[in-house]
Amino acid sequence: MEKKLVLIDGNSIAYRAFFALPLLNNDKGVHTNAIYGFTMMLMKILEDEKPSHLLVAFDAGKTTFRHKTFTEYKGGRQKTPPELSEQFPFIRDLLDAFSISRYELENYEADDIIGTLSKEAEEEGFKVKVISGDKDLTQLASEKTTVCITRKGITDIEEYTPDHIKEKYGLIPDQIIDMKGLMGDASDNIPGVPGVGEKTAIKLLKEFTTLEELLSSIDHVNGAKLKEKLSEFKEQAIMSKQLATITREAPVQVALPEIEYSGYSNEKVAGIFKELGFNSLLEKIGPIESEQQVELEKIDYxxxxxxxxxxxxxxxxxxxxxxxxxxxxxxxxxxxxxxxxxxxxxxxxxxxxxxxxxxxxxxxxxxxxxxxxxxxxxxxxxxxxxxxxxxxxxxxxxxxxxxxxxxxxxxxxxxxxxxxxxxxxxxxxxxxxxxxxxxxxxxxxxxxxxxxxxxxxxxxxxxxxxxxxxxxxxxxxxxxxxxxxxxxxxxxVKIDIDRLKKMYEEIAEKLLELETKIYQLAGECFNINSPKQLGVILFEKLGLPSMKKTKTGYSTSADVLEKLAEDHEIIREILNYRQLGKLQSTYIEGLLKVVHPTTNKVHTRFNQVLTATGRLSSIDPNLQNIPIRLEEGRKIRQAFIPSEKDWVMFAADYSQIELRVLAHIAGDEKLIQAFKDDLDIHTKTAMEVFHVKADEVTSNMRRHAKAVNFGIVYGISDYGLSQSLGITRKEAGQFIERYLESYPGVKDYMADIVKVAKQQGYVSTLLQRRRYIPEIISRNFNIRSFAERTAMNTPIQGSAADIIKKAMIDMADRLSAENLKAKLLLQVHDELIFEAPKEEIERLKQIVPEVMENAVELAVPLKVDYSYGPTWFDAK
The missing domain is CATH 3.30.420.10 (Ribonuclease H-like superfamily/Ribonuclease H)
Structure with a gap:
């Protein structure tokens, strides 16, 4: 059997996965996009490479031996987003489940571990593959070692062999280090020689071979300005080369026989996939071996x-x-x-x-x-x-x-x-x-x-x-x-089948119109649903800037297109086309499939025992996911109608319930007073944070205030806020700081609830719902940070869930006590939906807000808005 060693740069691949995929959460609130992307790449590597030996190398810390040479090495890098940091422990657990060796070495980088082991493996006759997103590792390429670099995302890979490096740069692998010495590397804060870029560096190395040979022959360099720069920054160039050089003699305490790979247990991998919520991956790992069965004691029946x-x-x-x-x-x-x-x-x-x-x-x-x-x-x-x-x-x-x-x-x-x-x-x-x-x-x-x-x-x-x-x-x-x-x-809930079918036809017509318009803007017909064909139209024919590439071509994902929305009219039409297409297939067709054939009703199932916060969810159909930002999405609610003639739909929802719960739990005087005075809380927050009067609050200020108001409830970080608002992490961090300064009660609550969680191991809602957070005392900073955010937001989200559940029980009792025919049909987020005879509406207008607003007693008033009409859409 061929000896093949695969070495994976763990930090680099995790970073690539995190930024390539949108932020994803599992049902426990853990961000999983980096873990998911890492897993997908790992499974692909195992399938394609079938390694005999395998190791994932990680950086051990921020300080390495290179910092003794240059204290500013890797300086200026932004702090790792907490949404990514919290995923690293799970990636390590994932590797353990796959029985894959992992290693990190104090004072050294993952690159050095990979460099050392690849050299040792070459000497032992191994074929070596290195997987990373960092081009520094291309210096390791040899006749026996191929370095695979992820270009955009995690699936588009460029393989660097000596021949490929020669073709691409006209250099040999060893000269990659010389090139870095000359041009530097902004990502690692390696200075290089100012003014010397990749092209100049390559040109010089083709003529002088090495950095040392070049620096000893400066007089033979063409161009007075370049000569001057090389002379002035000679020592800096030598230092930069040293920083860029991967050591291949690191004191690695793991031997090749120890990282032999013989495969993984489906059962172990299935366990962590279930824990992370990667249900779609379970089918890819094959049958799961059953646990050894315990002898069951005999029973009489x-x-x-x-x-x-x-x-x-x-x-x-x-x-x-x-x-x-x-x-x-x-x-x-x-x-x-x-x-x-x-x-x-x-x-x-x-x-x-x-x-x-x-x-x-x-x-x-x-x-x-x-x-x-x-x-x-x-x-x-x-x-x-x-x-x-x-x-x-x-x-x-x-x-x-x-x-x-x-x-x-x-x-x-x-x-x-x-x-x-x-x-x-x-x-x-x-x-x-x-x-x-x-x-x-x-x-x-x-x-x-x-x-x-x-x-x-x-x-x-x-x-x-x-x-x-x-x-x-x-x-x-x-x-x-x-x-x-x-x-x-x-x-x-009764469904108007004819209305749904009509919506389907209306959307089909709009899709045809959009199709025609897109073809006109593109100047030709093509398959709009084909990312490959669409990529060619957008990035080759129309010349739009390409941001990501995949193995099959250009990325045309929603996040890529949204960033290009202002660059060409065709982008907005494509995004609209996709949204309408999803509405038609997922929601309209999806609803039609689950309508009961005799009653014309849908019978959704409410999951009461799923979420860690106590929130209800629904499936078959999932009525909480009907998109309502798009007008056509909102109109789907027109198909939800009363089951009796001359009845109407009545909807009532809590206004900003989580922020009101936050005000109560935190005891923040400003927040409490704002709700008591019935102020617009987002405008109030904008006034506090931007230090302006109410009439000076712009729509953009209010939008930012709204994002941080709700972000605080969900434990948002500077990175998360920057993504949602399209601002820098520094600006987002300053905004959160100003918010907490404006609402000191909230700041104190956040510190106090973390202490409580550490003392007792769990946090509680107003009605004593518990969420255990054992990770709150973890020695691992990333795990502990995530646990602290969980401790902060669970009492708020969980208490809001408790309140609406209490309101449902109280409403059922009240409807029964008053012998009303009205029926509670749905709970969607903070909203309750009823159907009732028209003659009961005046009574519902009185008792529904009364019951819901008095479900629990808080330091701030609960506020309920209601509306009614012939359909759920009209009751909004």
Whole structure:
């Protein structure tokens, strides 16, 4: 087998990935764009190169032996954005999961580690490939070593061999160092000789071969000014060459046999992919080996053929098995009941046809303990059974106790509490094409085991909730909310199919118009949806400046086009074309696919146990992602209509709820007073930060103030703010500083909440929702910094989530108490959407703001805006 060593410059590739991809977050709030890009490149390297030996080198710190030569080496570099810094620990974890060696060496750079190991490998007869974004490493190219440099992004790679360097520069690899000595390197703050650029340096080296030979022959150089510069900066040029020279004799304490690479465990890699939220990559790693199965203890149970009072007695642990994710349509595979008399499996048909079971299920005085109350209630409701009397939900309890836990099914909770009663669904049913439902004997035992988990763990989790002072959060908020959400899901929202189809046609017409206009502006017809063809039109035919290149051509990503929007009219039309195309395919077609064929309703599923902050999300369809910035996007809401004739849609949303929560939690007097005086908070912030009067606040000032107001809530950094406002990081940093000076209460809150998190290991919302942040005491600065930002923003976002959940419960109670026909249909961000008869609107105008504004008591007033109309669009 050929010996092949691949050496990866970890810092360089991570930087490239970070700036090549837009900022991405996973569901835990961790930025993942650099990790994702790094992973994609890593997997490509493994596939293409199939290395026998592999190592990723990292820089050990800011100071190296080169700083003794020149203290300003790499000076002037901007501080690494915290959004990138926080990703490095995860990249290291990722490499560990892939069983890839990583190494860093105090006082040396990754380049030196790579230089040393590549030399050693060449001497041992290895073929070597170096992967980096730093052209300094091209000096290592040889007959045995190829240096691959990422040009733009992470997929467009240029391979440097001695022949390629000769063709490109007319030089040999060793002369790259001489070239750097002459021209310097702004990115590393290597000064070189002022006025000497790449072309001049290459020309001189072709004539004199080395820097030393040139400097000893200055008299033979053409051009008086160049001679003068070379004479004046002779010592600086020699120093610059020394700085640019990669040492190949670093005291590296890792030997080639130690970095032999034999592949990775799919299971380990799948684990970190799941943690990071890289679900799309899971399919690329192949089948996952199942964990060694623990011997399950035997259980006694009965397969029921005829229901009776002994089985349907008081208080029971009820488990209803649904395998498919979409429980609105998935069949019930069976159910189990565990009570004081025994354990029982009931076939679905036996249960839903039995009046005895229906009476038992709908008897509110009979307590039921379940797993996933919402799913259980909705699935039974489809069969005409309205489950009542739910007293405990193991899924919600487990989520509240630690929202960071990934709960795949009830076996995840059993495993956490070391109760080996049941296999995971994946192990029992199989995965993908191999998934199947076993026969009655095995199936019945599997489902009964899940009900036994409920019995075994209910008291334990209930006790932990009490210890955490989260019992009120569970019993008064989350459990009743799950039943309200079940009703909302079962009720659904009616869709005007004809209106959606008409929108589709209207957008199709606009797309045709845009297509024609784009062809006119381009001067020819081409495939607008082909990045390759579009790149040729924009950057070759029209001569627009190219910013990024990919392996297949020019980058035409949204961020690239947006920066070119002012350069040519065609760009705006292309961006509009893309937005409309996505609206048509993703949202209009997507909605039409999920409309129930008989009721013309969509039944979205609200995920109550996903986010670490407590926010609800929705899927199938995701109603929180309908784009409303574009007029056509907003119009999609016209298709959401009342289910009854002469009814209307009524929408109510909290005004700036997170900023109001911030004012309350931080106790900042200025913020509190601004809300009490009902001032425009963004204008007020602009006045404070820019030291101007209200009538002097420009629209741009207000826009900047708005960005920092909401940015503070989400733990924004100077880099994040600079990206959103299109300003420099220095300006963004100054802006954040002035904001915190203007609102000292907010500044104190940020410092205090970090201390609290360090002391107790978690932060809490107003209603005692917890988020554990063990990373807050990490010795790693990057991990700790991210944890501190999480500690700052979680109480704000989480409390806002608590408030709207409380409002939903209070509204359901109020509608019931007043015998109103109005129904709560949706919750989207800070907005509640109802449908109601026209005659109830005047009453809703009174009670909805009243209930929502009094859901909790804060130091500032909560404010609710409402509107109504024949569609959801009109109710905005």
């Amino acid at each position: 009965e397969i029921v053929t005829e229901l009776n009072d002994e089985i349907l007695t008081k208080a029971a642990f009820l488990y209803v098995e649904i395998l498919e994710e979409n429980y609105h349509t998935a069949p019930i595979l069976g159910m189990a009941i565990v009570n004081q008399n025994g354990s029982y499996f009931i076939e679905t048909e036996n249960a839903i046809r039995s009046p005895l079971f229906k009476n038992w299920a709908e008897d509110e005085s009979i307590f039921k303990i379940v797993y996933d109350a919402k799913r259980t209630e909705v699935s039974l409701y489809r069969h005409g059974i309205h489950l009542k009397g739910i007293q405990f939900d193991l899924l919600i309890a487990s989520y509240l106790l630690d929202p960071s836990e990934n709960i795949d099914d009830i076996s995840s909770i059993a495993k956490k509490y070391k109760k080996a009663f049941v296999q995971s669904n994946e192990d029992f049913y199989g995965k993908g094409a191999k998934r199947s439902v076993p026969g009655l004997k095995d199936l019945s035992e599997h489902i009964v085991r899940k009900a036994i988990v409920l019995e075994e763990l209910k008291d334990t989790l209930e006790s932990e909730l009490r210890q955490n002072q989260q019992d009120e959060l569970f019993y008064d908020l989350e459990l009743p909310l799950s039943l309200i959400l079940a009703d909302m899901e079962a009720t659904g």
